[in-house]
Amino acid sequence: MQQNAKRQKIKTKKILIITTNDISYLGADTAGQQHLKYSEDALIIRVPDPVIFPPDFYVRTLEKGFGGIIVASAGDESPFLNSHARLAKNIDAAYKIMNEKGIDTKRLVLTAICSICAGSFIKAVNNMTKYLDSVHEQE
Amino acid sequence: MSEKVKIGVYVCHCGFNIAEMVDVKKVAEVLGKEEDVEVAKDFIFMCSDAGQKMIENDIKEKGINRVIVASCSPLLHEKTFQGVLERAGLNKFLFEHINIREQVSWVSKNKESATEKAIRLIRGGIAKIRKQQALEPILKKVTKSVAVIGGGVAGLISAKNLGEMGVDVTLIEKSPFIGGMVARWDKLFPNDENAQDIVRKLIEEVKDNKHIRILTNSQIVGGKGSLGGYSVTIETISRGIKRLPENIENILSSCPIEIDSPESFGLEKRKIVYKPEYICYPEEYAIDWDNLSDAKELEKYKKWVKESNLEEKFELEKTVTKEEINVGAIIFATGFEPYEPYEGEYGWKKHPNVVTLPQLIEILKRVDKNQTHFVYNGKEIKSVAFIHCVGSRQIEGEDIPGPDGKLNTYCSRYCCNATIHTANELKKLYPNLHVYEFYRDIRTYGLDDEDMYTKASKNDVIFLRFNNEYKPEVQILENEKYNFVISVKDQLSYYEEVDIPADMVVLSVGMVPPQIDDLVSIFTVSRGNDGFLLEAHPKLKPVETSSGIFLAGTAQGPMNASEAAAGATAAAVKVAAVVSKDELALSPFIARVDITKCDATGKCVEVCEYNAIEVTEVEVEKGKVERKAQVNPTLCVGGGTCVSACPNQAIRIVGWTNEQIEDMITAMIKEVKE
Ligand SMILES: Cc1cc2nc3c(=O)[nH]c(=O)nc-3n(C[C@H](O)[C@H](O)[C@H](O)COP(=O)(O)OP(=O)(O)OC[C@H]3O[C@@H](n4cnc5c(N)ncnc54)[C@H](O)[C@@H]3O)c2cc1C
Ligand code: SF4
Ligand code: SF4
Numbered sequence: 126m127q128q129n130a131k132r133q134k135i136k137t138k139k140i141l142i143i144t145t146n147d148i149s150y151l152g153a154d155t156a157g158q159q160h161l162k163y164s165e166d167a168l169i170i171r172v173p174d175p176v177i178f179p180p181d182f183y184v185r186t187l188e189k190g191f192g193g194i195i196v197a198s199a200g201d202e203s204p205f206l207n208s209h210a211r212l213a214k215n216i217d218a219a220y221k222i223m224n225e226k227g228i229d230t231k232r233l234v235l236t237a238i239c240s241i242c243a244g245s246f247i248k249a250v251n252n253m254t255k256y257l258d259s260v261h262e263q264e
Numbered sequence: 265m266s267e268k269v270k271i272g273v274y275v276c277h278c279g280f281n282i283a284e285m286v287d288v289k290k291v292a293e294v295l296g297k298e299e300d301v302e303v304a305k306d307f308i309f310m311c312s313d314a315g316q317k318m319i320e321n322d323i324k325e326k327g328i329n330r331v332i333v334a335s336c337s338p339l340l341h342e343k344t345f346q347g348v349l350e351r352a353g354l355n356k357f358l359f360e361h362i363n364i365r366e367q368v369s370w371v372s373k374n375k376e377s378a379t380e381k382a383i384r385l386i387r388g389g390i391a392k393i394r395k396q397q398a399l400e401p402i403l404k405k406v407t408k409s410v411a412v413i414g415g416g417v418a419g420l421i422s423a424k425n426l427g428e429m430g431v432d433v434t435l436i437e438k439s440p441f442i443g444g445m446v447a448r449w450d451k452l453f454p455n456d457e458n459a460q461d462i463v464r465k466l467i468e469e470v471k472d473n474k475h476i477r478i479l480t481n482s483q484i485v486g487g488k489g490s491l492g493g494y495s496v497t498i499e500t501i502s503r504g505i506k507r508l509p510e511n512i513e514n515i516l517s518s519c520p521i522e523i524d525s526p527e528s529f530g531l532e533k534r535k536i537v538y539k540p541e542y543i544c545y546p547e548e549y550a551i552d553w554d555n556l557s558d559a560k561e562l563e564k565y566k567k568w569v570k571e572s573n574l575e576e577k578f579e580l581e582k583t584v585t586k587e588e589i590n591v592g593a594i595i596f597a598t599g600f601e602p603y604e605p606y607e608g609e610y611g612w613k614k615h616p617n618v619v620t621l622p623q624l625i626e627i628l629k630r631v632d633k634n635q636t637h638f639v640y641n642g643k644e645i646k647s648v649a650f651i652h653c654v655g656s657r658q659i660e661g662e663d664i665p666g667p668d669g670k671l672n673t674y675c676s677r678y679c680c681n682a683t684i685h686t687a688n689e690l691k692k693l694y695p696n697l698h699v700y701e702f703y704r705d706i707r708t709y710g711l712d713d714e715d716m717y718t719k720a721s722k723n724d725v726i727f728l729r730f731n732n733e734y735k736p737e738v739q740i741l742e743n744e745k746y747n748f749v750i751s752v753k754d755q756l757s758y759y760e761e762v763d764i765p766a767d768m769v770v771l772s773v774g775m776v777p778p779q780i781d782d783l784v785s786i787f788t789v790s791r792g793n794d795g796f797l798l799e800a801h802p803k804l805k806p807v808e809t810s811s812g813i814f815l816a817g818t819a820q821g822p823m824n825a826s827e828a829a830a831g832a833t834a835a836a837v838k839v840a841a842v843v844s845k846d847e848l849a850l851s852p853f854i855a856r857v858d859i860t861k862c863d864a865t866g867k868c869v870e871v872c873e874y875n876a877i878e879v880t881e882v883e884v885e886k887g888k889v890e891r892k893a894q895v896n897p898t899l900c901v902g903g904g905t906c907v908s909a910c911p912n913q914a915i916r917i918v919g920w921t922n923e924q925i926e927d928m929i930t931a932m933i934k935e936v937k938e
């Protein structure tokens with residue numbers, strides 16, 4: 126579970142958004158087709174399914190300099206059986222490592238974005254942007 | 265020695281679509297300085313002939329061996345640009361598509377930041393493509409025949425289309441008769457077509473086609489394989505009739521075992537040896553073994569057969585035969601079932617005149633059409649009240665979940681139309697009958713459907729609108745003029761409480777998925793939240809699932825017969841495209857095991873839902889065999905659950921390795937310098 130970790134100043138407001146090839150990447154595209162604006166700090170990548178990442182991957186990504194990560198899973202729309210449940214377990218394990226390392230767990234968010242969910246996509250990005258704005262340390 | 269990586273980066277303006285918000289020239293200029301980048305160019309329309317030719321020439325003339333196009337979404341043009349690589353003689357998988365339109369220019373407000381974002385994303389692409397290897401699709405020999413599961417309209421239409429194309433089809437129906445639900449209806453909405461004629465025509469076409477083999481009383485009980493080649497085990501139960509006695513009706517009158525007939529939705533009793541009254545195939549009697557599963561009932565049946573000297577005619581016990589067939593593709597056309605209300609739901613099971621819509625259709629098939637009054641259960645019906653959305657569009661906190669603990673939150677889509685159509689039919693038969701419809705929303709969405717609604721309004725059908733929170737209440741009256749009074753807060757008259765008297769309450773029950781857990785687990789088909797089978801993608805991959813199974817008709821969700829027919833035709837065409845090939849090119853993006861890292865713990869085997877990995881003996885070097893995980897390339901769907909489960913990092917998805925993605929991330933976060 127996501128727990129309250131210490132608030133920690135972060136270096137960049139860059140957000141890594143991990144989408145799935147078949148579903149949530151299309152959700153992000155839908156937001157684009159509707160010309161909905163969001164922060165230019167949000168960088169989207171796509172993979173078959175974020176379930177490929179072990180828990181320490183997320184910690185490494187934050188340590189590399191990303192302020193936050195949004196894992197945009199396909200949720201129940203996932204074409205891969207049971208992948209969302211396994212992904213959720215990986216994220217929970219990542220939260221555990223983050224807690225141990227004193228990294229604020231709010232910097233990693235797991236959300237389900239469907240192929241037409243432009244609204245939920247924008248909401249997830251804006252929430253993370255707002256959060257990172259509040260903890261970002263100007264260098 | 266591996267050849268030197270030479271990357272070509274092509275940045276598209278898309279007219280002004282990208283160039284207005286992204287400084288494309290700067291992007292090309294900055295990225296031209298990246299390691300391994302041989303050329304970086306911008307162009308007004310990269311997908312134009314000139315744009316494609318430019319890339320093709322660079323591959324041929326400059327020896328570019330990795331290509332990045334930064335343009336619109338890969339969903340639009342990934343294939344276009346992969347085609348360019350192929351034409352230039354380069355492996356099409358040495359290509360990376362970066363989306364700087366839908367995910368940069370169209371969503372940004374600040375040109376400087378948008379330009380920086382585009383640079384970061386393309387840099388990520390460069391890092392990924394650097395480690396990309398040429399890939400070849402996995403080739404699989406195709407078995408040129410098809411199994412269609414379910415003999416309703418959808419299954420019949422899929423089988424017919426395939427049969428007409430010369431494809432061998434085995435049509436597998438679990439009940440003793442094909443025809444499905446439509447065979448039970450009379451006139452079909454919206455245009456009053458005769459359901460019996462439609463199903464009869466389909467049955468004729470299917471049974472006369474030499475490419476189609478029909479198996480009734482049959483179910484798939486086992487199977488393995490994947491798209492292109494499955495082996496399927498079918499279990500067929502005997503019909504139980506050895507030789508039909510001439511005076512069958514007379515003989516059956518002495519049969520002691522009677523059940524509520526499922527064919528009449530429980531309105532009538534029927535014998536255990538039976539044949540539906542509606543159109544079906546084969547038009548031969550069958551023994552209802554399902555209803556003889558109780559040992560006592562079976563004994564009773566046997567006793568009757570023996571005492572009536574029918575042992576030569578009827579089997580005493582069912583015989584089960586198994587056969588294995590090989591097919592290249594499978595279509596699920598397993599249909600739906602009508603929702604069964606719970607006891608007390610709007611008076612269900614509390615009064616015989618509370619019926620479901622399928623029951624009312626059945627009742628109307630039996631009424632004497634010359635009568636001017638509607639008589640049911642010996643009493644004239646003067647007023648009928650339909651209640652919409654029963655078992656559909658359920659809301660947490662307001663509705664009672666079904667036996668599986670789930671609410672049916674979806675709209676069943678057929679029932680507004682079927683209800684209004686039936687209301688019009690009632691008014692046609694009995695113009696003086698009072699007909700009321702209690703509805704939440706009217707969803708007469710299809711061609712000609714709205715006309716039925718207009719006609720109903722003109723026919724004086726009275727519509728009352730309710731909010732799910734304040735459902736209509738059905739009160740049963742004893743010894744009064746009417747059987748019921750239905751109270752509702754009618755939204756159309758500002759939530760005024762209205763009491764409607766009725767002699768019959770009709771529940772417009774929704775569609776629910778049938779019980780096909782076994783089939784679903786044999787072929788690892790995903791189901792949606794609603795329990796119906798799930799398409800891989802409704803727009804990009806309709807009627808096919810991620811595991812290679814195809815879907816026809818209501819197996820994938822509520823729909824009317826025309827929609828089921830359209831889906832069934834689509835599935836047949838897609839399947840024909842598969843089985844017309846000798847070999848199938850499967851996606852190369854599947855799991856691969858690095859045997860030098862694998863220690864055969866088998867964690868991957870545990871998590872793979874597709875049974876695509878096994879730990880087996882592998883020759884690790886000449887003459888040395890060890891146990892290692894091995895992926896079956898034709899079963900793997902490339903989801904990658906195994907990748908994070910492996911404690912040794914020994915499994916990767918080819919083309920999407922974790923190392924490539926980590927490199928991308930490192931490259932994307934790097935400072936952007938001009
Ligand atoms: C009351 C009512 C009235 C309707 N009226 C109309 C109308 O007027 N117009 C209209 O367009 N539509 C109407 N419909 C909708 C129409 O009935 C459906 O669209 C249609 O039946 C869908 O056909 P199908 O083949 O998908 O499914 P089904 O008709 O349900 O057929 C599925 C078949 O698969 C078989 N099956 C299931 N599981 C297995 C298994 N494991 N192995 C082998 N076989 C299996 C079943 O026995 C069945 O024969 C109505 C529906 C209802 C409920
Ligand atoms: S490739 Fe895509 S982005 Fe470029 S011009 Fe064509 S449509 Fe526009
Ligand atoms: S089609 Fe009409 S009656 Fe059926 S669930 Fe939808 S809204 Fe309700």
